[in-house]
Amino acid sequence: MRKLKNSELDRLSVEDFKNSKKTPLIIVLDNIRSLNNIGSVFRTSDAFLIEKIYLCGITAKPPHKDIHKTALGSTDTVTWEYIENTIDIVEKLKQEKVKVCAIEQAENATMLNDFTVDSNTKYALVFGNEVKGVSQEVVSASDHVIEIPQFGTKHSLNISVSCGVVIWDVFTKLSKFSHNTSL
Template identity: 40%
Template sequence: MSKTSETIHVSTKTSILILENIRSVENTASIFRTAEGFGVSKIILIGTTPTPIDRFSRKRQDFAKVSLGSEDSISWEYRAEIMSVIREFKNEGFQIISLEQAPGAYRLRDFQTTSQFALVVGNEVDGVSRGVLDNSDAIVEIPMQGQKESLNVSVATGVALFVLK
């Protein structure tokens, strides 16, 4: 097998990831690993979303096992409430994009982001909250062809970052 020389496209877009009430430690940790690989600038963990550290400020081993330590190389913060975060990023000029199956959503591959965007990903069951959807600049969805109606949240986040970045 031989390697070929290829030009690698490096995105100049600034991207923030906002995780709203993700339930699973494994999903959150997997998203960290994927986000780090795609050059996401920061991850905001909202509400019940698990953090890389426990309530005693110790590193969570279950998180680190899946994330492979990516929480150490990507900026992140925890916030209890999402709407103030949405307002802050809007005021800083970020385009707010929610990943959700919703009426009027853009097909992911047909959507173009601005130079700085914040991607909101919601809870595994309930998705992105109505308040966030109502305050998003755009809603994008991944078209599904199989019998299942959606992808796992960490997989969907990876697909979205690949297309949007």
């Protein structure tokens, strides 16, 4: 096997990305404090053609050098919007028939591997603060609470890692309804 060169990866241009059909997923960042985590979420969202990111509360907004360091230009491709209160966008999305899923450890949470998707539904995945997680108000307002199964001594993952795990899982489940992996 030979590693591929960047020129062989057949990446989309910024314009092609913006014109591509998007994965029916929205990411909501509920008070994320680390700019590197925010940049990583942008980069993962670019990789899976995520429709939009909502940055809420204390979550910083591009342009910022520490976001750019990990986003590597994906703040120019992924559509984003700042909303002061996370609950406001959660309520708006629910009115638009988007299923809101808080990614959190909570009573009666559905384990990620048991979470099933509907091919005719758009989902919003809410990721919370590095210390406090998703706010209780948002958890209570969500249609689903999804927990990532963990088996070691620690009971949390970095938010950017959680985002990558959950986006990949939901993307693959949604892709089963499509004839190709680009949905």
